[in-house]
Amino acid sequence: xxxxxxxxxxxxxxxxxxxxxxxxxxxERTEELDDYEKALSPIARGYSPKNIFLYGKTGxxxxxxxxxxxxxxxxxxxxxxxxxxxxVTISCRNLSSSYQVxxxxxxxxxxxxxxxxxxxxxxxxxxxYNLLFEEMDKIGGTILCVLDEIxxxxxxxxxxxxxxxxxxxxxxxxxCDPGIIGISNDYKFKEGLSPEVLDTLxxxxxxxxxxxxxxxxxxxxxxxxxxxxxxxxxxDVLPLASARAAQDSGSARQxxxxxxxxxxxxxxxxxxxxxxxxVESAQSLLEMGKVKEGIRDSTSQDHVILCSILDLALDGKxxxxxxxxxxRYEKFAETVNVDPLVQRRMxxxxxxxxxxxxxxxxxxxxxxxxxxYYEYELAVSIETVLEALQNVERVDPxxxxxxxxxxxxxxxxxxxxxxxxxx
DNA sequence: ACTCCACAGGAATTGAGGGGTG
DNA sequence: CACCCCTCAATTCCTGTGGAGT
Numbered sequence: 001x002x003x004x005x006x007x008x009x010x011x012x013x014x015x016x017x018x019x020x021x022x023x024x025x026x027x028e029r030t031e032e033l034d035d036y037e038k039a040l041s042p043i044a045r046g047y048s049p050k051n052i053f054l055y056g057k058t059g060x061x062x063x064x065x066x067x068x069x070x071x072x073x074x075x076x077x078x079x080x081x082x083x084x085x086x087x088v089t090i091s092c093r094n095l096s097s098s099y100q101v102x103x104x105x106x107x108x109x110x111x112x113x114x115x116x117x118x119x120x121x122x123x124x125x126x127x128x129y130n131l132l133f134e135e136m137d138k139i140g141g142t143i144l145c146v147l148d149e150i151x152x153x154x155x156x157x158x159x160x161x162x163x164x165x166x167x168x169x170x171x172x173x174x175x176c177d178p179g180i181i182g183i184s185n186d187y188k189f190k191e192g193l194s195p196e197v198l199d200t201l202x203x204x205x206x207x208x209x210x211x212x213x214x215x216x217x218x219x220x221x222x223x224x225x226x227x228x229x230x231x232x233x234x235x236d237v238l239p240l241a242s243a244r245a246a247q248d249s250g251s252a253r254q255x256x257x258x259x260x261x262x263x264x265x266x267x268x269x270x271x272x273x274x275x276x277x278x279v280e281s282a283q284s285l286l287e288m289g290k291v292k293e294g295i296r297d298s299t300s301q302d303h304v305i306l307c308s309i310l311d312l313a314l315d316g317k318x319x320x321x322x323x324x325x326x327x328r329y330e331k332f333a334e335t336v337n338v339d340p341l342v343q344r345r346m347x348x349x350x351x352x353x354x355x356x357x358x359x360x361x362x363x364x365x366x367x368x369x370x371x372x373y374y375e376y377e378l379a380v381s382i383e384t385v386l387e388a389l390q391n392v393e394r395v396d397p398x399x400x401x402x403x404x405x406x407x408x409x410x411x412x413x414x415x416x417x418x419x420x421x422x423x
Numbered sequence: 424a425c426t427c428c429a430c431a432g433g434a435a436t437t438g439a440g441g442g443g444t445g
Numbered sequence: 446c447a448c449c450c451c452t453c454a455a456t457t458c459c460t461g462t463g464g465a466g467t
Contacts, residue, residue, distance in 0.1 A: 096453090099452085100451095100452085119441085119442055119443070120442080121442050121443080121451050121452065122441070122443035122449090122451070123442085124449085127443090127450090321429095322431090323429090323430085341456090342455075342456060344431095344432090344458095345456070348454095348455095363463090365462095365465075366428085366464085366465070367427085367464045367465025367466060368426070368427060368465045368467075370429070371427080371463090372431080372462070373431080
């Protein structure tokens with residue numbers, strides 16, 4: 001077989017594993033969709049929309065389910081001439097303030113009416129709201145604002161979530177009926193909201209539970225039957241993949257990724273079939289890949305901090321406290337021309353690395369003499385960090401140095417080992 | 424029981440950088 | 446052009462706190 005042969009004994013030409021692939025029906029979510037439908041039913045009957053708060057972890061069908069049910073609603077509404085429905089969907093990821101969300105909504109609405117977009121900053125807040133309500137009034141009818149990843153919005157800046165549902169009663173709009181569908185994977189987001197917002201936003205609350213192993217199995221076998229050639233999947237593969245994904249996250253996306261990766265491995269190894277071993281190695285590869293990607297996507301500051309902790313680890317000085325990290329960090333920052341942050345600020349970055357579980361932390365307390373402090377160490381292997389930071393231009397000199405140091409260490413260990421053997 | 428350390432982490436402030444209007 | 450609005454990283458300042466030493 002030639003290296004670039006298009007023959008593929010594992011995968012078929014169909015590609016139900018692609019990220020953008022939307023299944024024609026949503027499996028294992030009938031109950032949730034029924035509730036969803038009920039919550040939306042007033043719209044079809046010509047009443048004002050209820051506001052909906054939808055929560056559930058990633059990959060449990062929130063976004064897909066929303067698309068699916070809103071398309072059905074749109075179809076249904078087309079038959080009634082007394083109802084017009086407009087849906088705007090935006091993702092609030094990276095939008096931390098009401099202001100930014102409002103701007104994005106305005107631009108989304110303007111792209112529907114084909115008008116010019118507005119700049120992302122510069123206007124007074126009230127002006128942006130006015131623009132938003134103006135656009136809504138121009139479109140008219142029922143307007144549903146789907147705010148995906150709504151937890152991106154700061155809890156103390158939730159003005160917009162209050163203004164949209166109340167726009168009608170506050171006479172901000174006259175010719176339309178706006179409603180919000182908020183989607184979040186963080187249930188706690190609700191707790192931080194101000195009481196007024198909570199009251200208006202959560203007319204209806206829907207929960208998408210994680211898939212259990214059985215449900216994942218059913219989803220996987222449905223997709224696998226299209227994606228793989230007959231008989232290439234061994235019997236224990238699907239149960240294993242669904243069990244792993246159910247245990248970890250209950251995410252269909254994760255389960256599908258796992259199965260796909262396992263298939264890729266089988267293909268690369270010229271294996272006749274996909275086996276449970278492929279699933280196992282696929283899982284560890286995916287986990288490692290996620291960590292590396294996460295590290296690579298961090299800022300230069302984070303990279304320098306990681307290098308500092310890594311260096312301390314090579315010296316056998318981890319777990320280590322903030323103060324020590326900062327000392328080394330300042331030196332490292334200088335060698336790679338990064339403006340060093342003050343300790344307080346570096347500590348914020350460290351906390352962030354901790355939150356993203358690249359680090360582990362322990363509380364220490366030495367009372368009267370040495371007070372209370374935290375100790376950190378790497379939560380991932382030294383090799384993983386080094387590999388991730390390879391070819392990151394900014395910290396190249398540091399990485400080289402650390403690599404030499406590590407090699408020195410391993411050589412020394414080897415020598416130690418030799419000596420022991422000769423003893 | 425009380426003291427006192429070191430620093431975690433909240434709050435206020437600043438200043439640069441995006442852009443607006445008249 | 447002068448002047449204003451919003452954002453966000455960074456800095457400075459400050460208060461709160463757990464528990465070993467006294």
